Amino acid sequence: MGRKKKSRVIVQEFDDYFGTGTLQDWQRLCRDVGLSGDLPSISQCRKALKTVHVNIHDLLEAVKHGKQPQRFPNVQKLVHYTMRTGRFFPKDKVKEMGPVKALMRRIL
Template sequence: MARKKKARAIVREFDEYFGTGTLDDWQRLCRDVGLAGYYPSITQCRKALRTVHINIHDLLDAVKQGRHPPRFGNPQQLAEYTVNSGKIFPKIKVKAMGPVRALLRHII
């Protein structure tokens, strides 16, 4: 039961962080993960985010602290860290084309 509660909390926290999904929200996400440059559309933001391997839990913690989250060199490194740390975002809660979808990597 505690695991489900934790999963609901992280989903809620990301939804509150991200906002309604405007271009400004997507651009802020790009900045928050440490992507340099200007992304003039949601599609460009989504494409850029596919190149970044970060843990969503760490992203939310980093934003609170005013820093960028740790980045991993590839999906395998992220997967190993995620499994070992237990910081797994519940895949069942992912909205079809939302921002979480752009950040998720297959880890298990």
């Protein structure tokens, strides 16, 4: 599969997984990455997600199998893993205030 097609597939998979962006969608994402506690607003979910370092490809794969994705202790470990595996999310597909934006980390 070519790089452009892979990019389209991962973007579509995340859109399908996340849903319409309701508070419940954000709360599910927080639970799926292993955040616990009551996060009563989208802004609190977004803030909490900024502390989590996961690869988006791994997140979607883990959710399919009913598992939690690998969480990295810091951005450097996530960057190293992402560079090694080539499992990038296309930066140009990140919506300004969406969930992917909250999970994205500067890789290059």
